[in-house]
Structure formats: structure tokens, C-alpha cells
Amino acid sequence: KLCLIFIIVLLTILFSSCEFTNIETTERIKPPDNNTPPILGEWKIEKYKKSSENGLTDEEAKKFLDKKVLFHEKVVVIGDDVCLNPSYKIKNVSTSDYLLYQYKVKPEYLGIESKNIRIITLTSEEKLFYEFIKEKDGEIIVNIDGVFFYLTKISDNLNEKELKEYVENEKAINYESLASGNSEILRTGILLGLRYYEESEQENRPGQWKYRTLWISSKNKTIGNIYETEDIFLPRKTGFWKVGMNRVNIDNKLKDVLYAYPLSKEFPEMYKYEDIDEAKESIIKTINYLGNDYISLESFENFPKGKVRLNIFPIDNINSGNPVKISDIIGENGQKAFYESAAREFSSDYKSKNDYLDIKPQEDSFGLTRRNGHWIMKGRINVLEEDRDLYKDFNIKIIPPKELVMYDELSVSWNEVKHRVPEALDVFTSPNEDIALILTHNNILIYTIDQGKLSKEYIRKIKLNDSEAVVMAEWATGKYIYTWEEEFLKNMASVVEE
Numbered sequence: 001k002l003c004l005i006f007i008i009v010l011l012t013i014l015f016s017s018c019e020f021t022n023i024e025t026t027e028r029i030k031p032p033d034n035n036t037p038p039i040l041g042e043w044k045i046e047k048y049k050k051s052s053e054n055g056l057t058d059e060e061a062k063k064f065l066d067k068k069v070l071f072h073e074k075v076v077v078i079g080d081d082v083c084l085n086p087s088y089k090i091k092n093v094s095t096s097d098y099l100l101y102q103y104k105v106k107p108e109y110l111g112i113e114s115k116n117i118r119i120i121t122l123t124s125e126e127k128l129f130y131e132f133i134k135e136k137d138g139e140i141i142v143n144i145d146g147v148f149f150y151l152t153k154i155s156d157n158l159n160e161k162e163l164k165e166y167v168e169n170e171k172a173i174n175y176e177s178l179a180s181g182n183s184e185i186l187r188t189g190i191l192l193g194l195r196y197y198e199e200s201e202q203e204n205r206p207g208q209w210k211y212r213t214l215w216i217s218s219k220n221k222t223i224g225n226i227y228e229t230e231d232i233f234l235p236r237k238t239g240f241w242k243v244g245m246n247r248v249n250i251d252n253k254l255k256d257v258l259y260a261y262p263l264s265k266e267f268p269e270m271y272k273y274e275d276i277d278e279a280k281e282s283i284i285k286t287i288n289y290l291g292n293d294y295i296s297l298e299s300f301e302n303f304p305k306g307k308v309r310l311n312i313f314p315i316d317n318i319n320s321g322n323p324v325k326i327s328d329i330i331g332e333n334g335q336k337a338f339y340e341s342a343a344r345e346f347s348s349d350y351k352s353k354n355d356y357l358d359i360k361p362q363e364d365s366f367g368l369t370r371r372n373g374h375w376i377m378k379g380r381i382n383v384l385e386e387d388r389d390l391y392k393d394f395n396i397k398i399i400p401p402k403e404l405v406m407y408d409e410l411s412v413s414w415n416e417v418k419h420r421v422p423e424a425l426d427v428f429t430s431p432n433e434d435i436a437l438i439l440t441h442n443n444i445l446i447y448t449i450d451q452g453k454l455s456k457e458y459i460r461k462i463k464l465n466d467s468e469a470v471v472m473a474e475w476a477t478g479k480y481i482y483t484w485e486e487e488f489l490k491n492m493a494s495v496v497e498e
Contacts, residue, residue: 038088038120039132039140041156043069049110049148051103056145069151072158075167076122081479082166083124089238091119102264103143110141110148123237145482188430189217189481193232193290193472196465206303208247209286215488217481221434221448223460227493235474236292239264240487243290256285260318263491289368289375290472291404296367307389310367310380323364329403335363337398338379345394366396372414373427375405407475412436412452420454421445428473462496
């Protein structure tokens with residue numbers, strides 16, 4: 001009898017759990033399934049409106065008219081652009097806010113009457129391809145090189161043979177570009193996020209880390225204009241974001257407030273000075289690394305005498321106060337490497353072995369740093385000794401996964417770099433294996449690459465600020481160069497003089 005009662009209670013709990021799970025699941029917002037794209041079929045470009053005088057000319061824009069645009073789960077064709085293995089994300093936004101801050105136009109200019117619109121973001125190879133504005137079914141708008149093109153749906157049906165030809169041709173073009181090194185189509189660009197220290201103008205006040213982003217592009221190994229903008233200009237799968245730091249002084253306590261937001265939106269209210277919570281102690285922050293989804297931060301609590309923390313946070317929840325654990329990103333292998341690396345470090349160092357004996361590092365106490373042209377993972381143990389906060393760092397013997405660092409390859413060896421530039425501190429090489437950026441104490445030196453060898457002389461030099469270091473390096477190739485540069489120039493960019 002008791003057994004029967006136990007079974008009934010257990011079944012009740014199980015069914016209740018199932019019902020609760022179903023309710024929770026229906027409320028989640030997810031990207032659309034790639035097997036059922038939000039835009040499908042054959043479309044036609046009907047008309048256009050210019051949004052920027054720096055974009056396509058009228059003559060160039062008219063060439064798009066009456067062209068077919070094809071949307072399929074495996075390929076998207078827009079004019080001469082072919083996007084393989086597309087993926088989508090959908091968001092509902094305020095019409096006026098989105099158009100004003102993304103394109104500096106009003107809804108009535110585009111003939112949009114709805115207060116809210118859907119933005120369908122198309123990405124390929126983890127990079128932004130296009131964003132489509134959708135107000136009603138059967139009609140979408142896309143901005144290409146400063147021109148709004150209006151698309152109307154013609155048919156749900158697609159010619160499979162025609163699609164297959166597009167796919168095969170695009171694959172062949174990509175293969176030939178890599179195999180032959182065809183200089184006519186060799187385009188490379190990089191968004192380089194830099195951190196430098198700025199001394200305080202007030203006595204007995206700590207200085208502040210500042211951030212800027214460079215846009216460097218090349219065609220056929222020839223460098224074009226180099227541009228810069230304040231803060232970090234971050235390319236993400238969902239579009240371009242701005243990341244930076246504000247310092248506020250509350251009751252003589254300093255607090256660095258990190259912000260990250262899409263450039264399609266206004267600077268969020270939550271980051272404005274009057275909305276900052278009362279500071280209980282001074283907190284100084286430094287960005288060490290920034291990637292597509294995560295940021296590595298060093299935080300100085302109760303500066304200058306307090307604890308110095310090293311953590312990684314998700315960019316989408318950047319000020320939550322909840323850092324990620326290494327197992328959240330790399331799983332059990334990451335957790336194992338973390339603890340084994342700590343044990344190995346302290347067992348080989350007699351002083352550390354005594355000072356940190358029986359202390360287990362916290363799994364969320366890690367970050368990223370640079371060494372010999374690569375991002376490496378670093379752990380930290382914090383201890384309190386005689387009322388002093390101390391810490392000991394150790395290298396984690398594991399390669400950062402793609403979730404943290406999308407691209408971290410060198411097409412020239414570190415020895416080759418040091419041979420050519422003995423004072424080199426760091427180096428970045430492009431996925432096209434055509435250019436290398438070598439950092440010294442004072443400059444960025446740009447070299448061309450040929451068959452794994454650096455050119456004898458650098459082709460461009462960029463002056464660095466004191467103590468300036470790289471915190472972000474995001475590469476673009478091929479057709480993405482135009483999109484990235486166009487978006488960057490909208491962000492109060494200025495030319496870097498030679």
C-alpha cells in the first residue's frame with residue numbers, strides 16, 4: 001500500500017514537471033530553425049531610395065532594378081552576392097528608433113507606417129551579410145551600399161537547377177581564389193581594438209584605460225585609407241555593437257561602468273551617469289579581450305588596495321555580475337585543464353606551493369591574454385595574506401575554443417617575425433595570408449606576406465600611444481569588406497594620418 005502511494009506521488013511530480021517545462025519552453029524566444037527560413041522563394045527588386053550620398057550612384061543603383069533575389073535554406077542570391085549556408089535571426093524593433101539610429105532616416109521617407117517592424121538578420125560564416133526590413137508579408141527592404149532597395153515576392157517556387165549552379169559556382173570561385181592567390185579579388189580587412197592608458201589630470205587620482213578601434217583594409221596587398229573611432233567597434237552575428245567604459249565619481253569613489261549595445265539603438269539609459277548605483281567602493285576595470293560573445297575583464301576592487309579579479313562575462317549580459325565558469329564554455333575538459341594547470345604551476349614553484357597550499361582556484365577566475373602572436377587562457381588564484389589581497393596567475397594548458405576566439409592563426413612563424421622585427425611584441429596575420437600587422441612599443445608595422453615569408457620592408461606604419469595593446473582583432477575578407485567599412489564610417493570615424 002505504501003509502495004502504491006509512493007508511485008502515485010512520484011507520477012504526480014513527474015507530470016507536474018512536464019507541464020511546467022512545456023509552459024516555460026513556449027515563452028522562450030529563439031532564432032528561427034534554419035530548415036524553415038523566415039524569407040523564402042523568388043523576389044524581385046522593384047525600386048530604390050538613396051540613404052547616403054557616399055553610397056552607390058543612381059547609375060549603379062539602377063543596375064539592380066528588376067533583378068531576381070533568391071532565398072533558399074542552403075543559399076541566398078542577391079545580385080552578384082551569393083550567401084552559402086545562410087542563418088537568420090529575427091527581432092521586433094521600434095520603426096523610428098531603428099531607422100533613425102541605423103540609417104539616419106525617418107519612417108515616412110521609406111513609406112513605412114507601422115510603429116514596429118521586423119528586422120531579419122542574415123549571416124553567413126559567422127559574419128553579417130544583410131539586414132532586411134519587413135513591415136508586411138510579401139515586401140521587404142534591404143540597404144546595400146547606402147541605397148534602400150524594395151523587394152517584392154514573385155513566387156514560392158525556386159528552380160533547383162539554377163540554385164545548384166549558384167552554389168557550385170560560388171564554391172568554385174572560393175576554391176580558385178585560395179588555390180591561385182588571384183590578386184584581382186584578394187581583399188582583406190581588420191577591425192583592431194586597442195587599449196591605452198591616459199593619465200589623470202587630477203593629483204592623487206588614478207588614470208584611466210581608453211579604447212579605440214582601427215579599420216585597416218587592403219586590396220591586392222595595397223593598404224587603403226586607415227580609419228579610427230573611439231571605443232570598441234565590435235562586429236557580431238547580430239550586427240555591429242559599441243563597447244566602452246564610463247568612469248563616474250560618486251562620493252569620492254570611482255566606478256568604471258562597462259557598456260555594450262547595438263549601434264542600431266541609442267546609448268542605453270541604464271548606462272547614463274544619473275542611473276549608476278551608489279558606489280560602496282572604488283572599482284576600476286580593464287578590458288583584456290573582446291570577442292563575438294564574450295569579454296575578458298580585470299577588476300580592481302576597493303582600488304588600489306583591494307582584490308584584483310580576472311573574469312569572463314557574456315556580452316549580452318555584461319553587467320550581470322555573474323562571470324562564466326570555464327566549464328560553461330569548454331565543458332569538463334576545460335575544467336580539468338584549469339585545475340591541472342593550477343596544480344602544476346604551484347607544485348613547480350616552491351614559494352607558491354607554500355603560499356597557496358590547500359587553496360583551490362575558483363572556476364570562474366580566468367581570462368585571456370596575448371603571447372607570441374596568440375590568445376592564451378590564464379587562470380588566477382586570489383588570497384588574503386596579512387590583510388593584503390594578493391594573486392597568482394597561471395597559464396591554462398588548453399587552446400581557446402571557437403566560442404571564445406573565432407580566428408587565431410599565424411601564417412608566418414613567430415621566429416620569422418622576430419627575425420624581421422627584433423623589437424616585435426605581437427603579430428596578427430590575415431586569413432587570406434596576404435598581410436601581417438606587427439606591434440612594437442611605438443608602432444604597428446604592416447608587412448605583406450608571400451609563401452609564409454614577410455616582405456623585406458613594411459608597407460605602412462601606424463603610430464601607437466604609450467602602453468597601447470590589442471584587445472580585439474576581427475578579420476573580414478572578400479565582399480564583407482564593403483559592409484564593414486560602410487558601417488564603420490557611419491560611426492564618427494576619422495582618417496589616421498601617415
